[in-house]
Amino acid sequence: MDFSEEQLKRYSRHIILPEVGGKGQKKISEAKVLMVGAGGLGCPVGYYLAAAGVGTIAIVDNDEVELSNLQRQIAHSVKTLGVNKAESAKQTFESLNPDVNVVTIKERLNSKNVKDLFKDYDIIVDGTDNFPTRYLINDACVMLKKPLVSGAILRFEGQVTTILPHEGHCYRCLFEEPPPPGLVPSCQEAGVLGVLPGVIGALQATEVLKLILGKGKPLSGYLLIYDALGVNFRKVKVPKNKDCAVCGDNPTITELTDLPEEYCSI
Amino acid sequence: MEDIKIDKNLDIRGEVCPYTLVKSKLGIEMIEVGQVIEIILDYPEAADSVPKAMENYGHKVLKIEKINAKEWILQVRKEVED
Ligand SMILES: [Zn+2]
Numbered sequence: 001m002d003f004s005e006e007q008l009k010r011y012s013r014h015i016i017l018p019e020v021g022g023k024g025q026k027k028i029s030e031a032k033v034l035m036v037g038a039g040g041l042g043c044p045v046g047y048y049l050a051a052a053g054v055g056t057i058a059i060v061d062n063d064e065v066e067l068s069n070l071q072r073q074i075a076h077s078v079k080t081l082g083v084n085k086a087e088s089a090k091q092t093f094e095s096l097n098p099d100v101n102v103v104t105i106k107e108r109l110n111s112k113n114v115k116d117l118f119k120d121y122d123i124i125v126d127g128t129d130n131f132p133t134r135y136l137i138n139d140a141c142v143m144l145k146k147p148l149v150s151g152a153i154l155r156f157e158g159q160v161t162t163i164l165p166h167e168g169h170c171y172r173c174l175f176e177e178p179p180p181p182g183l184v185p186s187c188q189e190a191g192v193l194g195v196l197p198g199v200i201g202a203l204q205a206t207e208v209l210k211l212i213l214g215k216g217k218p219l220s221g222y223l224l225i226y227d228a229l230g231v232n233f234r235k236v237k238v239p240k241n242k243d244c245a246v247c248g249d250n251p252t253i254t255e256l257t258d259l260p261e262e263y264c265s266i
Numbered sequence: 267m268e269d270i271k272i273d274k275n276l277d278i279r280g281e282v283c284p285y286t287l288v289k290s291k292l293g294i295e296m297i298e299v300g301q302v303i304e305i306i307l308d309y310p311e312a313a314d315s316v317p318k319a320m321e322n323y324g325h326k327v328l329k330i331e332k333i334n335a336k337e338w339i340l341q342v343r344k345e346v347e348d
Contacts, residue, residue, distance in 0.1 A: 003292075012288045018323050021348050022292045 007099065011053055019215045025053065029099065031212045032056040034121040036109055036137055038089040039063075040192065041127030041151045043075035044201030045208070050093035050100045052209055057093065058103040058121060059086040072194035109133055111256035114140040123208055126150040127201070131178035132259035138163065138171035139256055142247045147218075149207045151200045153192050156228040158200035161219055161238070162207045166247055168220030173241035173248075178259060196228055270328060270341060273301035279308040279337065286312035287319050290340075294325060295348045302328065305340040313338040 003011070003022070014020040014028075031054050035042045038061045049057055063085050065076040073085075080088035086104035093102050107113060109128075118124055118140055126137045129152050141148040141163060148163040150171070163170050203224065210216045225234045246253045276293040278286050286309050293303050307313065317327045317340055324346040331339050 008285065008288055012284050015288050016284060016291055022295050023348050
């Protein structure tokens, strides 16, 4: 464990934690995490992972920063309006912590590129909040046996879950198919309190760090639901479904396919 | 008096809190359970806080002794894995 004097200072509050220590901090610095989306959730997740010293953070995003994003997407700024979101977040994260290597992937995730993009990473973070991509990420993680930390937000409510393929549930154990597009609010209706992704993203980042450290109990087999208005956290048990189409005993989904993009992403 | 075998020496004179603890924690991670680290320090608050923290981590403080006007010797036996 050779930390520079600067690193000793930067990570001192981690190193003195018995659950982290120098050995844990070393694991964090060697970890490779891929985040899908540098939006409402991806910004706080990446921000905290960068602060924690995660060695490699890859960001998949092909959108550009818009003024309407800045109400909640805290890694971007008026200086990066029009800039690719992965690129904008990279500038923010690297100025927070130059130890971190931020890899930008300015592509839209699809059934062709997803496995190739995920294969070199230890943990995947879903911050997309659109159903076709959510299912694609879920299926790819199950097939590649990659831990997935998933978050979702809408209005005043958010959800977090950790998927450890074949150990606990997956997204399809919960809902076999994405809901039909008509049931999901359209973009004009999909409001969200700007701070909500901060709460959910911080919970996702916590799950990622616990997985890296191998400490505590991951949120596998549970869905954590946060209701901001009622100030209520509910931890709902989600059983693994042995008949699940992708992670069950006899999976029917063995290849990835693309679903139509008719949904709104926050 | 029985002589204690020291497996690792650590000099953290000149360090202040929280780096006294940071360096002590890293030092103890470098020895095995059952081994003893001897730390020399000169930050007065650390003479109190570092031994307490070591006990909280589950290790055994064998000795904390003021050896001159400004310096302390702390001996800790590692009791639990990191
Ligand atoms: Zn499943």
